[in-house]
Amino acid sequence: MTDNYDLVIVGTGPNGAIIANQVHQQAPEATILVLEAGREITSVPGEHLVEADESAMNASYDDLMRRARQIEYVKDAVSMSAIEGDGWDPESSGVFPAAFFGHNFAAFPGASVAWNIGGMGVHWTAATPWPYAEEIPAFLPRDEWDADLETARGLLRTYVGPLVAGVHNPFEQPLFAALREAVPSPDPAREFGYMPMGGVPRQGEPFARTGPRDIAPFVFDGSEPNVTLRSGVLVHRIEHDGSRVTGLAYRDLVTGEESTAHGAQVMIAGDALRTPQLLWASGIRPTALGAYLNEHATIDGEVDIDASRFGLTDADIIQPPAGEPFIGSFWSPSIGAARPAHGQLMEREFEGRHKLSVGWYCATEIRAENRIEFSDELTDALGMPHMTVHFSYSDADLQEIRRTQEVQRTAAAVIGNFPTEDREVQPPGASLHYTGTVRMGPDDDGTSVVDTNGRVWGFDNLYLAGNGVIPTALTCNSTLTGATLSVRIARAVASSL
Numbered sequence: 001m002t003d004n005y006d007l008v009i010v011g012t013g014p015n016g017a018i019i020a021n022q023v024h025q026q027a028p029e030a031t032i033l034v035l036e037a038g039r040e041i042t043s044v045p046g047e048h049l050v051e052a053d054e055s056a057m058n059a060s061y062d063d064l065m066r067r068a069r070q071i072e073y074v075k076d077a078v079s080m081s082a083i084e085g086d087g088w089d090p091e092s093s094g095v096f097p098a099a100f101f102g103h104n105f106a107a108f109p110g111a112s113v114a115w116n117i118g119g120m121g122v123h124w125t126a127a128t129p130w131p132y133a134e135e136i137p138a139f140l141p142r143d144e145w146d147a148d149l150e151t152a153r154g155l156l157r158t159y160v161g162p163l164v165a166g167v168h169n170p171f172e173q174p175l176f177a178a179l180r181e182a183v184p185s186p187d188p189a190r191e192f193g194y195m196p197m198g199g200v201p202r203q204g205e206p207f208a209r210t211g212p213r214d215i216a217p218f219v220f221d222g223s224e225p226n227v228t229l230r231s232g233v234l235v236h237r238i239e240h241d242g243s244r245v246t247g248l249a250y251r252d253l254v255t256g257e258e259s260t261a262h263g264a265q266v267m268i269a270g271d272a273l274r275t276p277q278l279l280w281a282s283g284i285r286p287t288a289l290g291a292y293l294n295e296h297a298t299i300d301g302e303v304d305i306d307a308s309r310f311g312l313t314d315a316d317i318i319q320p321p322a323g324e325p326f327i328g329s330f331w332s333p334s335i336g337a338a339r340p341a342h343g344q345l346m347e348r349e350f351e352g353r354h355k356l357s358v359g360w361y362c363a364t365e366i367r368a369e370n371r372i373e374f375s376d377e378l379t380d381a382l383g384m385p386h387m388t389v390h391f392s393y394s395d396a397d398l399q400e401i402r403r404t405q406e407v408q409r410t411a412a413a414v415i416g417n418f419p420t421e422d423r424e425v426q427p428p429g430a431s432l433h434y435t436g437t438v439r440m441g442p443d444d445d446g447t448s449v450v451d452t453n454g455r456v457w458g459f460d461n462l463y464l465a466g467n468g469v470i471p472t473a474l475t476c477n478s479t480l481t482g483a484t485l486s487v488r489i490a491r492a493v494a495s496s497l
Helices: 014-026 055-066 070-080 142-155 172-182 217-221 274-281 395-413 479-496
Strands: 002-010 032-036 094-097 112-115 197-200 227-231 233-240 245-252 258-268 297-304 328-332 341-350 353-362 371-379 385-390 423-425 462-464
Touching (some): 014 142, 014 217, 014 479, 172 328, 172 395, 258 274, 341 395
Parallel strands (some): 032 227, 258 462
Antiparallel strands (some): 233 245, 297 353, 328 341
16 A cells, blocks of 8 residues: 655654644645554543543553652553563553563663553653753754744643642642742742643643643544544655655554555654664664763652641642542752752652652763664564663763752752652663654754754655754753754744645
8 A cells, every 4th residue: 555645744642743733734735644553542542541531541540640650650551551471462552661672771771662642642741841041952043942832832731830720739838938948049930839731720620631632633533634644553664765755664563564655744753762763774874863862860759748847737638639640740940050950749649648759850961872772683573673772871970960869858858758768760761751862953963863953964855853853951851842843843844845
């Protein structure tokens, strides 16, 4: 089977959905094909799991998020999925450790991938803090960045305010005051407060986190005749003549049927692991492909909230609506080089205890030696190139981790007792916020894979989007930063149609 479209997009996660939304808005007559290897994980493709009608799925998400440990969510999500023995069931859906496919991730053991329609966009906590200072690519015009950031905020439905609507939380303002004093900021716009969240607060219901179907509903509901979604198909090769993509070879994972899709423009909007893997498999191998793998270090922790410190009692704890894991979601922003540390603090009640998870991220150095090595001989469970990750913390990284642990300790100490066993540096990869493997750059100098419009160097019609494109070291969650770049990239794609 052969298809011809104006644009072919690979990937249905938030970035693929943003590309589809923006291109369709700017070029409504363009025909778009969206290809996805996974299947729907609920009866409504692309919806966030917190909104799932399936009570078991919603309850699982609720329970796992209440633990507020991302590594546990991935671990338990695997056991929830349809994995048969040691084999691979292409009908499975969920989040899987990257090593499950047969790769060597010993140096990056927390790494995981989504395998479902909507990608990580149906699983995420929905935190959408924005980057600051050195986190913003300096080579992009600032006025364009600011405008694209606002567009991305709108598409992700970024909201700043109480997570539980219509209910006064007496702990909220005392927590704000205590943490603003403990972890002060010279920038009033970057002081401790509400975590920006992608979604809509609803009285008496869980916070409606944004899923890809909220970004581009027509991709998932079939309402737009010019847009086609094809799921359960693996794109395994980009066909090209060295400067132009001539087709995308893909295989139905159940029947094995091989097909080719042709697009005037081609967009690969996968994750930071599988996008470079596909380019390598296709013989598209810029020097920087798979290199500069970056991730902020993740330092987990939790503290029991001492109500008496705030003149309150445990009777003052509010209860979130059924299906909502958290009472509140708060943010301690980084302030650039002076404190490249970002705090994500989630208030919840779990196993009878009133807790504040005090997770902190700190920036790590961008180094070419932190990279993915692809094999030309070995393949994974899907027949794609085997990956070995090389990743380590530099001495400067370890120093920054220690400094961030002190910030975390200082913040937690004003909330309650912070035992040593309730804090730990998570294994590399556990944040799920990987960047840099197909990074953007202003010059084709061997340190980037795409130009400032997301187009692969040396190609006329091949574009990349997703967190792998992010060229800077982040302290904040990567979703909004990647989304902002996707808005920019979509504009370039639309103008080429």
